[in-house]
Amino acid sequence: MSETLLDVRNLKKYFKTSRGLLHAVDDISFSLDRNKTLGLVGESGCGKTTTGRAVLRLIEPTSGEILFEGKDICKLSANEMRKQRKDMQIIFQDPFSSLDPKKTINQIISEPISENKIIRDKRKREDRVLELMETVGLAERLINTYPHELDGGRRQRIGIARALAMEPKLIVCDEPVSALDVSIQAQILNLLKELQEKMGLTYIFITHDLSVVNHFSDEIMIMYLGQIVEKAPTEELFTNPIHPYTKALLSAIPIPSLSEKRQRISLKGEITSPINLPDECRFAPRCYECVDHCRSGIPPLVEVNPGHFVACFEHV
Amino acid sequence: MTNQEANEIILNIRNLKVRYETQDGIVKAVNGVDLTLRKKRTLGLVGETGAGKTTTALAIMRLVPNPPGVVECDKLEIGGQDILSLPEHKLEHVRGNDVSMIFQDPMTALNPVFTVGDQIAESLEIHEHLSVKDAKERAGDMLELVGIPRERANEYPHQFSGGMKQRVVIAIALACNPQLLLADEPTTALDVTIQAQVLELMNELKEKYDTSMIMITHDLGCVAEVCDEVAVMYAGRIVEEGTLEDVFNRTMHPYTEGLFNSLPNIKDRKAKLKPIKGLMPDPTNLPVGCSFAPRCNYATDACLIAQPQLRSISQTHRIACTAYDNPEFHIERRIL
Ligand SMILES: Nc1ncnc2c1ncn2[C@@H]1O[C@H](COP(=O)(O)OP(=O)(O)OP(=O)(O)O)[C@@H](O)[C@H]1O
Ligand SMILES: Nc1ncnc2c1ncn2[C@@H]1O[C@H](COP(=O)(O)OP(=O)(O)OP(=O)(O)O)[C@@H](O)[C@H]1O
Ligand SMILES: [Mg+2]
Ligand SMILES: [Mg+2]
Numbered sequence: 001m002s003e004t005l006l007d008v009r010n011l012k013k014y015f016k017t018s019r020g021l022l023h024a025v026d027d028i029s030f031s032l033d034r035n036k037t038l039g040l041v042g043e044s045g046c047g048k049t050t051t052g053r054a055v056l057r058l059i060e061p062t063s064g065e066i067l068f069e070g071k072d073i074c075k076l077s078a079n080e081m082r083k084q085r086k087d088m089q090i091i092f093q094d095p096f097s098s099l100d101p102k103k104t105i106n107q108i109i110s111e112p113i114s115e116n117k118i119i120r121d122k123r124k125r126e127d128r129v130l131e132l133m134e135t136v137g138l139a140e141r142l143i144n145t146y147p148h149e150l151d152g153g154r155r156q157r158i159g160i161a162r163a164l165a166m167e168p169k170l171i172v173c174d175e176p177v178s179a180l181d182v183s184i185q186a187q188i189l190n191l192l193k194e195l196q197e198k199m200g201l202t203y204i205f206i207t208h209d210l211s212v213v214n215h216f217s218d219e220i221m222i223m224y225l226g227q228i229v230e231k232a233p234t235e236e237l238f239t240n241p242i243h244p245y246t247k248a249l250l251s252a253i254p255i256p257s258l259s260e261k262r263q264r265i266s267l268k269g270e271i272t273s274p275i276n277l278p279d280e281c282r283f284a285p286r287c288y289e290c291v292d293h294c295r296s297g298i299p300p301l302v303e304v305n306p307g308h309f310v311a312c313f314e315h316v
Numbered sequence: 317m318t319n320q321e322a323n324e325i326i327l328n329i330r331n332l333k334v335r336y337e338t339q340d341g342i343v344k345a346v347n348g349v350d351l352t353l354r355k356k357r358t359l360g361l362v363g364e365t366g367a368g369k370t371t372t373a374l375a376i377m378r379l380v381p382n383p384p385g386v387v388e389c390d391k392l393e394i395g396g397q398d399i400l401s402l403p404e405h406k407l408e409h410v411r412g413n414d415v416s417m418i419f420q421d422p423m424t425a426l427n428p429v430f431t432v433g434d435q436i437a438e439s440l441e442i443h444e445h446l447s448v449k450d451a452k453e454r455a456g457d458m459l460e461l462v463g464i465p466r467e468r469a470n471e472y473p474h475q476f477s478g479g480m481k482q483r484v485v486i487a488i489a490l491a492c493n494p495q496l497l498l499a500d501e502p503t504t505a506l507d508v509t510i511q512a513q514v515l516e517l518m519n520e521l522k523e524k525y526d527t528s529m530i531m532i533t534h535d536l537g538c539v540a541e542v543c544d545e546v547a548v549m550y551a552g553r554i555v556e557e558g559t560l561e562d563v564f565n566r567t568m569h570p571y572t573e574g575l576f577n578s579l580p581n582i583k584d585r586k587a588k589l590k591p592i593k594g595l596m597p598d599p600t601n602l603p604v605g606c607s608f609a610p611r612c613n614y615a616t617d618a619c620l621i622a623q624p625q626l627r628s629i630s631q632t633h634r635i636a637c638t639a640y641d642n643p644e645f646h647i648e649r650r651i652l
Contacts, residue, residue: 043507044478151595152365181364181534186578186591208507211537215580215589234585252512254537256579258564266516267509270477 039217363549433469
């Protein structure tokens with residue numbers, strides 16, 4: 001049987017801004033089984049990165065519970081959290097800006113190992129770095145080079161090696177391949193898959209690319225303006241999408257094949273400001289199936305099929 | 317080619333070469349590109365980072381920065397007019413009137429201190445010699461054309477979202493009704509739903525304006541949506557070109573095959589990705605033979621010795637690949 005690794009309950013993250021309270025993540029709940037990948041999809045600004053960072057407590061949630069192996073990490077002290085963090089790592093979108101340009105690959109990868117005093121001996125630490133480099137497909141000779149000397153694909157491999165250094169259980173991958181060319185993107189996706197199989201890793205995989213998430217994830221969660229509109233196993237989501245926003249997103253994917261001519265649902269307008277939101281379905285202003293009662297409140301996330309959740313007044 | 321067809325050629329480039337002479341060496345960005353584009357046709361120029369796509373477009377606009385850029389070309393004609401020999405003041409007229417470009421980063425293309433209406437109108441005043449009043453009127457029309465209410469002409473770029481800004485950029489590029497539009501990654505920065513709106517808009521406008529277009533992208537999905545023809549670029553050369561059907565359904569070049577194999581298949585999510593091994597060659601130090609050979613699964617010794625020439629497979633389809641010297645040779649790709 002599968003086992004729950006992460007259970008997020010009523011997570012909120014609000015930011016204070018000059019124009020009011022910004023609801024970046026607004027009451028989301030989901031759980032994730034060990035050794036699985038949850039794809040987190042949605043338009044720019046919908047709250048994907050904030051969710052990923054809040055789940056790791058890299059930013060402090062406004063409220064909510066984050067149960068990691070049954071333990072609420074929001075209740076941990078700074079010291080306890082530092083120990084906990086070994087199990088939970090993050091890989092960033094832009095491998096360039098996320099790596100310290102003044103440090104060598106050796107220093108970058110060994111940093112978490114020395115900070116956490118895992119291996120005190122310098123020689124042994126270097127052996128571990130070499131081992132990690134091999135795991136992610138970086139040639140040994142690169143150990144003393146700097147990030148700027150390397151291409152985007154190799155830089156992303158450094159980010160992965162660094163995340164793996166602590167032998168984490170959960171990795172949040174925030175757009176790990178979005179900045180890469182397709183041939184390199186495929187190399188990195190295959191690497192992440194292999195590592196998952198070998199090490200039993202669990203991923204939260206953030207992306208705006210639906211064909212990548214379809215390939216990579218076991219389950220997909222679609223976000224809109226800080227909320228979950230639909231969550232389902234990948235096959236189910238692609239064959240039986242229910243939320244009007246999900247349907248529009250799927251119909252908008254440009255497919256590199258000529259055999260397929262699809263009916264496109266075009267959405268009016270764009271994602272609106274997450275500040276001072278009215279108490280109605282967040283998608284209502286752009287929804288092509290909106291009816292009166294959609295404006296009567298925020299639709300709850302309801303399980304319509306096993307594992308398939310939808311938040312829509314009209315379709316549930 | 318009949319005379320009438322020849323008359324319809326909007327863009328004709330022969331043997332375009334661009335190099336950037338930098339301190340770290342000579343970057344061979346474009347290495348002998350031929351392109352022909354007819355009226356009302358849209359060509360997708362595809363390839364990965366550093367392939368030379370933007371540089372090709374800049375060369376067509378005669379906007380390659382010098383230094384460090386050095387351009388050599390046997391022929392460059394837009395609408396039958398020789399662009400190579402034109403003095404700078406005449407080029408100003410060509411840019412905007414005959415050819416215009418949507419730049420890779422749409423967000424920097426707009427001036428933050430002028431209203432969007434004024435920015436469209438300015439281009440009309442300069443190129444179409446309209447009066448201020450008429451230009452304002454036409455600017456409103458252009459906004460409506462790209463799906464933005466004309467009342468919003470008095471707003472500033474920061475008041476617009478990314479997708480709206482990109483539509484304004486398109487409106488400016490089309491305002492003077494150019495014969496040729498060069499669109500450099502026009503939708504890359506946009507979300508899928510907005511990208512879909514913009515691609516749809518570009519398709520509509522093409523019909524309405526009879527514009528020829530080169531759409532630069534690395535996204536084969538976008539190419540399938542809007543292009544009639546495709547040219548695949550690698551290390552500054554075109555390695556495969558043909559109609560959309562030629563390149564997508566009768567793929568021949570191993571690099572094109574590698575691009576398709578790298579993409580997740582939306583209809584078969586379990587299918588394993590087959591990335592192209594290795595990396596793009598260093599443009600300051602290109603191999604003597606085929607630039608793709610070091611990464612190519614089919615490469616033989618012959619591929620390492622000499623540069624492959626473009627050969628015609630059919631009336632419309634051309635590839636540059638030495639492996640096809642062997643009449644038995646074929647790649648593995650099957651079209652689903
Ligand atoms: N530190 C912050 N202070 C104020 N607002 C913030 C902060 N971080 C994020 N936001 C806002 O929160 C919302 C969600 O942002 P987030 O970065 O999580 O979106 P995202 O889904 O990751 O978008 P993208 O696809 O562009 O990366 C946005 O409106 C953003 O502007
Ligand atoms: N001003 C410049 N000076 C020096 N080198 C340059 C300059 N502009 C481009 N290059 C180099 O020329 C080559 C081709 O660049 P170009 O921008 O044309 O590629 P591209 O195909 O448009 O790539 P991308 O998909 O990243 O936009 C690259 O190696 C690039 O680094
Ligand atoms: Mg983000
Ligand atoms: Mg470019």
